[in-house]
Amino acid sequence: MQWETVIGLEIHAQLATRSKIFSASATTFGAEPNTQASLVDLGMPGVLPVLNEEAVRMAVTFGLAIEAEIGRRNVFARKNYFYPDLPKGYQTSQMDHPVVGKGFLDITLDDGTVKRIGITRAHLEEDAGKSLHEDFQGMSGIDLNRAGTPLLEIVSEPDIRSAKEAVAYVKAIHALVRYLGICDGNMAEGSLRCDCNVSVRPKGQEAFGTRAEIKNVNSFRFIEKAINHEVQRQIELIEDGGKVVQETRLYDPNKDETRSMRSKEEANDYRYFPCPDLLPVVIEDAFLDTVRASLPELPTEKRERFQSQFGLSAYDASVLSASREMADYFEQVQQACGDAKLAANWVMVELSSLLNREGLEIEQSPVSAGQLGGMILRIKDDTISGKIAKMVFEALAAGEGASADEIIEKKGLKQVTDAGAIEAMLDEVLAANAEQVDQYRAADEAKRGKMFGFFVGQAMKASKGKANPGQVNQLLKKKLEG
């Protein structure tokens, strides 16, 4: 039987506000436990919430970026359940009137096709604290620093059909929230977390299969692995005559498996109702206009511009627009050297491999965009060859000089373009390889092609790579065949 996978994702993005959604406490990650928890965050008797306007602004920013309808009358609701790291016994969230309504996000698949993923809604809510089960000898510790951190929960339609698509979608959301400056996207610190709703159905069948929800998967790699594992589990279960039950599952990256956390029957009745401590928030036109005016260029717009303005391929454009930092870096290189294609190549090949090797983000790159652009200028004006440029680049990365020019000067890497000097050097090479010269001249056209490369190699070696390769080619041909 052919199976089709159906996936819908719920992404929790921590909004990068300075203070919490309903209190004035700071939201900095990694502070000493409970030092960023005010009376409100602790759920003390008698305290009341006051909404942080910045969180609303950020949510609206996201809504406008996915072309969603913005909820003009926002109602906060209480989601009631008991848990030690949920101090009030309820989470303040949104139910019937979310701030962001239906929208969409286009993702680029591996084969370059663009797929539109529907976004059902996105709503504001507060994060819970953390339960710490180690170091307390049979007891649990509670850290409420995170309690009250604003979250935007982004719910997708079940439009995703594979683990790879899911990862592409999460990456696109990740890039978008970072572009918008509303979330730092740090998945290791939990700033962006993902719940995956996964089901399978026989290919061609319209009705959805029963879904399982995999909670809190916190890296792109784990999302792919967890979904693939879950899909396999469901298919095997059904093919063995079993039934998928609706439940919440946890992914264990150490064992690469999901396991049941709680079934639908055990699920809480959250008893949502409008929070009486918060008045409905009405979003007015003027507010929307201000937010709209402050929207930066979005990834899709940037990708399209890179193609039309710079003539880049769809693939290059999408790689270079994947993050705001990457795009900004590329554009600075392009501006410095005036050559988009060379700039794209150097950023995508040499720079990327350097960063990968060193485990650095582009904003930590040891080679600045200005340095790289300056170096490309020297390739363009034939001061150095592409091959020498790689040496210059490594030297820049190692901090051996402030600019490409300085390194070229210091190391004497300037390309030899003086025809006389090149000819003299070629004469020496040919003299030293007289036997091969004779063979070359005796050979037919097909064999000559191969042998020509040998002489070029010898010549470049003799010049320590500094001879202009074009001139070497041209003069060599003349000497051998002239």
Place this chain on the structure above:
Amino acid sequence: MHRLTLAEIARGLAAKTFSSEELTGALLARIRQLDPQLNSFITVTDEQALAAARDADARRAAGETGALLGAPIGHKDLFCTDGVLTTCASKILHNFKAPYDATVVAKLKAAGTVTLGKLNMDEFAMGSANESSHYGAVKNPWDLERVPGGSSGGSAAAVAARLLPAATGTDTGGSIRQPAALTNLTGIKPTYGRVSRWGMIAYASSLDQGGPLARTAEDCALLLGAMAGFDPKDSTSVDQPVDDYLAALDKPLAGLRIGLPKEYFGAGLDARIADAVMAVVDALKALGATVRDVSLPNLQHAIPAYYVIAPAEASSNLSRFDGVRFGYRCEDPKDLTDLYKRSRAEGFGEEVKRRIMVGTYALSAGYYDAYYLKAQKIRRLIKNDFVAAFDAVDVILGPTTPNPAWKLGEKGGDPVSAYLEDIYTITANLAGIPGLSMPAGFVDGLPVGVQLLAPYFQEGRLLNVAHQYQQVSDWHTRTPAGF
């Protein structure tokens, strides 16, 4: 000295007839001597009170004035008081010292009041007899075998017995007005949003309002003026200037249009209370008011709606009392579920548990529309009734309660009959309008109250009418025997 009203105390302190320290000391002695009969205090803060009194005297000596500078009061024990036990009359908060002051407490402190202690109440303000307190029932000073009303029963009993000139209370369905009526006091529930709820431990957030209980309308005006005002810490408080309630008191009543809702005079009302209310109406007419009938047709739905909305909110508000961070925790919990279950089962009293269960049920999946949503619709109808009625009249007048104070334990086995005692007061909370109760006479030696209701933010008008009535009547000056 204990018979002085707040206004008289203000004059005495200003004239240096006595000091705040002398007055505070006298009242503390009186509390020690008489409160064992009443049980109106949960905590008496002798030392802090005397220190605050000395401080107020020093401020006055340094030239500071202010009608409340050095005035002794007490707070209902659901207002958070920094460093002082704040129990909500519940075992679950038996050891809770609040780490901060409620806005009301802070404002009254800034005005120079001296807090003598924390007053008994129905547990989490749930009740109208003050019998559900973990610290025991409060007795009515007019008859020690009877209830003082609730939930601000401790506040009412203490002021009625002249242990305090005035006290704070809160009113979710009548919890200021009903005990005021049953103990011969004046009490006002302000417009929802007029007084900050920050630090006022919530029962039903959309209905709760703090307000004063005192012996006169003038004293209520004094206290409310200091309590009211916008608070950025409470999103439901309203950013609107506070009227000068004292200045409003003296306005003549000529031309005042009074509405009598016919639904308030139907079955269930003690006929003698109806007579007392009509006597007040006659007195007000004599002062120049005109009277007409109005209709509040949805009155009959008020109690069912209230007993869905209030418990629903309470079931959520009281979730934070879980034995994890503060308050009562059961002994030797086996696991987390056991900790929750036993801490809450042992920490909450019967009435609180009953309302948590009712509220949980009303919010449950599948019942929400039938109960909570429907109750909210009724709430809107009741509000519309008032808006329509206030088209034609300035204030609405009627009885505060259908009966005078009942005997302790009388309604213990029948919560619904106790709920019905709130029939006349609950609508003001559902609509959010201000309401006041003032002394209107006696039935069998027990006080009865008349209730005045007004449009939003017309507290000044309510205090004005009550004050004018108190200029031509003396019910409010009557003192219970033995106090």
